[in-house]
Amino acid sequence: MRVLVIDPDPARAALVAEGLAGVQPLEVRRAAVFDEREAAAFAPDVVVVAADSPDRDTLESLREAGVHNPRPVVMFVDRSEPGLAEQAVRAGVAAYVVDGLAPGRVRSILDVAMSRFALTQQLRGDLAKAKADLESRKTVERAKGLLMKERGLDEDGAYRLLRKLAMDRGKPIGSVAADLLAFAGVLKGDAS
Amino acid sequence: MSGLADLTLGFIPLTDCAPLIVAKAQGFFAEEGLEVALSREASWATIRDKVSVGALDGAHMLAPMALAEDGLLAPMALNQNGSAVTVSTKLAAMLREIDPDGMAAPLITAAPLARLVAHLAEQGAPPLTFAVVFPQSMHNYALRYWLAQAGIDPDRDVRLVVTPPPRMVEHLRSGAIDGFWVGAPWNAVAVDEGLGEVLIKASQLWPGGPDKVFGVTEAWAQRHPGELRAALRGLIRASAWADEPGNHAELVALLSRPDHVGVEPEAVARALRSEIVFHRDAAGLPRREHALWFLSQMVRWGQVESDLDLEAVADRVYRPDLFRAAALSLGPVLDPAQVFEDAAPVAAALYEGPAFDAADARGYAAAFAVGRVSAS
Secondary structure, three states: OEEEEEOOOHHHHHHHHHHOOOOOOOEEEEEOOOOHHHHHHHOOOEEEEEOOOOOHHHHHHHHHHOOOOOOOEEEEEOOOOOOHHHHHHHOOOOEEEEOOOOHHHHHHHHHHHHHHHHHHHHHHHHHHHHHHHHHHHHHHHHHHHHHHHHHOOOHHHHHHHHHHHHHHHOOOHHHHHHHHHHHHHHHOOOOO | OOOOOOEEEEEOOOHHHHHHHHHHHOOHHHHOOOOEEEEEOOOHHHHHHHHHHOOOOEEEEEHHHHHHOOOEEEEEEOOEOOEEEEEEHHHHHHHHHHOHHHHHOOOOOOHHHHHHHHHHHHOOOOOOEEEEOOOOOHHHHHHHHHHHHOOOOOOOOOEEEEOOHHHHHHHHHHOOOOEEEEEOOHHHHHHHOOOEEEEEEHHHHOOOOEOEEEEEEHHHHHHOHHHHHHHHHHHHHHHHHHHOHHHHHHHHHHHHOOOOOOOOHHHHHHHHHHOOEOOOOOOOOOOHHHHHHHHHHHHHOOOOOOOOOHHHHHHHHEOHHHHHHHHHOOOOOOOHHHHHOOOOOOOOOOOOOOOOOHHHHHHHHHOOOOOOOOOO
């Protein structure tokens, strides 16, 4: 397990390491400030940061962009601000710890954070795929319409022609449909 | 005694937090019966979260952040202009070498940078890195706009990262970034330390363009209409005070204090002299056209769902009615005409690019050659 602790104070990294004693293999690294390249090179399984760290904006932007190996983020929150932790979870933090970190709880918190993060990632992936499928279906419908109009085919005939084109070229039907629409646009003088 | 609740308001160390600092220091909040505590925060995400959960009653906020988060309102704009793009002295020298004429132009477009980016790509060099303060910020949209107008795709041809404003200068010094788009005073700080050069200012990209707002939650505004109006009155008077050239020396001293922005007075003074507008030209009015411009850029760069009702979001978050009511109630203290001067709808007059039509923000978003949406 690789844990990156972003904190100017070494005490928190020490606590995390203590709480994870016995986990093998284990590497806990502490950095005073978040550095994207350093973090990418280290490839942590989880990032631990304080709620009042200036690095939160950077971590949040990485998660939003969904690139650069997004990692679950665990946040430390001061008890004096009730509700802040829940809001942070809404904004995408995977788990949080209020106040004093007991070494005995470290392991379970990080485990929860990682599994919740994995679930969120999977849901996001499913959603993106569902959207892409829908988009592809729309494209196929439009290509069918074009073939029906230009070639005088019925709906079934248009679909069979598209499927044949796809098989001949070894490409997905959605992609053939998109090509067809793009070329039709060019032929009609729509060069963009 | 006034019957109003005590308020805690958050700010980020930037010159444009001035209305909050001034309203407290000059007693404008107190005269409205408000006891206000100011809390300096470390990140925009913390500002947003603390306002959302009520740990802060209101805050200095990035205007697009208020639009992107559920349940926030922007009843007042805090400033126009003030940010700029600064590049490292090393990058500036490379740009001057590759395109001396472009770098000597009165308005420096990203054309010299486009040539350098192409040249570096040919050589197989790693992409240049630029920092902005938050994904939903005028700074991010301004930098992307400027790059894309010269044909640089901000997501493919360069690397964009997020860095909190007070860290920008140290990252430029360490070479972690080659340039940034950030608010005052951090551009001036980089220049004064001999680390960077300003290429274009927000006031050149979009004269009178929007930037920060005062943000509260919708729920808080409903529960505390009296406090909100009092806070807006205090902020409006503070903005008018901050615009007065006669008050600038005092304003600079106030802002440079370590518990406020905490930089050299000269760096704070620079943007105040010629750039930032707090009050005149109805700068405080949260304009629907500005909200829709921000939303158009969220569409352009793929930050929002394609079926989001942009006009509904703009009308829910931007509340010029609350600003107007507070400003008009100040009648005897402040000439309302001053607040409403030029308050008719404004055009988004950017230095180049398609004309902005607030009635068709999506069409505008699709009209750019570089972007994540097409006109289909």
